[in-house]
Amino acid sequence: MNSDLQKLIDLQVVDARIAALKAEVAALPQQVAQIEAKLAGSKAQLEAAQAGMKADEIARRKHESDIKDQQEKISKYRDQSLKVKTNDEYRALNHEIQFAESEIQKLEDKILEIMVATDARKEAMKQAEAALKADTAANEKEKDHARAQTAEDEKQLAELSATRKELRSSVAEEALNHYDRVLKLRGSATAPVHEDESCSACRVRLRPQVFQEVTSNEQIITCFYCNRILYYVPPPPKAEEEAAKSGKAKPAKEESVEGDEAAAQ
Numbered sequence: 095m096n097s098d099l100q101k102l103i104d105l106q107v108v109d110a111r112i113a114a115l116k117a118e119v120a121a122l123p124q125q126v127a128q129i130e131a132k133l134a135g136s137k138a139q140l141e142a143a144q145a146g147m148k149a150d151e152i153a154r155r156k157h158e159s160d161i162k163d164q165q166e167k168i169s170k171y172r173d174q175s176l177k178v179k180t181n182d183e184y185r186a187l188n189h190e191i192q193f194a195e196s197e198i199q200k201l202e203d204k205i206l207e208i209m210v211a212t213d214a215r216k217e218a219m220k221q222a223e224a225a226l227k228a229d230t231a232a233n234e235k236e237k238d239h240a241r242a243q244t245a246e247d248e249k250q251l252a253e254l255s256a257t258r259k260e261l262r263s264s265v266a267e268e269a270l271n272h273y274d275r276v277l278k279l280r281g282s283a284t285a286p287v288h289e290d291e292s293c294s295a296c297r298v299r300l301r302p303q304v305f306q307e308v309t310s311n312e313q314i315i316t317c318f319y320c321n322r323i324l325y326y327v328p329p330p331p332k333a334e335e336e337a338a339k340s341g342k343a344k345p346a347k348e349e350s351v352e353g354d355e356a357a358a359q
């Protein structure tokens with residue numbers, strides 16, 4: 095094979111790998127940001143659950159203090175009722191006592207509601223805490239992974255850059271310039287040609303004479319349509335031939351085993 099052609103094929107492999115690695119490195123910070131956003135979400139959920147608990151606690155204390163107030167009123171009314179002179183006054187005080195008692199009942203119902211809600215809130219908080227703990231651990235693990243991946247990618251990039259430089263230094267300038275132009279324009283600069291006699295990148299069919307020239311792999315030939323540098327890849331050996339070969343080889347090997355014959359005699 096033409097040495098420049100081989101180097102350009104290798105260069106294409108290296109350039110494609112470099113592009114893929116650079117894309118991966120560029121995507122990693124975004125991945126880390128997504129992990130952070132998820133963690134912030136579970137933190138916010140836990141904080142909301144905690145705030146709900148706190149609000150309930152404040153409300154419960156307020157209701158308890160209101161009950162105390164009503165109880166004090168009741169005992170005051172009872173004291174007064176001992177000193178009243180008329181039935182009307184007595185009835186009025188009794189009415190006040192009943193009203194205060196019904197207020198206490200309402201407040202006690204409210205406290206009961208809060209207590210029932212508290213159980214659900216406690217469960218929600220427990221779940222939020224567990225989710226946050228799991229997300230924090232996953233967050234650290236994924237960030238470590240992202241960091242390690244970046245380091246590995248950077249290392250590979252450095253190695254590939256060295257290989258790339260070496261390859262480029264020994265290719266004829268004209269061929270290299272053509273390669274660079276097409277790579278920039280089309281994202282790839284070389285294209286294999288198979289038995290179908292077409293450029294595998296743009297699918298255009300080559301003229302028979304061009305195809306013949308390409309099969310030798312001895313010159314730099316470009317696709318007349320997409321300008322990529324063409325190289326011929328011979329077809330792999332047919333499966334039938336392979337099977338025929340291995341089919342013949344096997345019994346021959348078994349026949350040569352003398353141990354079995356000796357054992358039979």
Ligand SMILES: [Zn+2]
Pocket residue numbers: 285293294295296297298317318319320321322
């Ligand atoms: Zn083409």
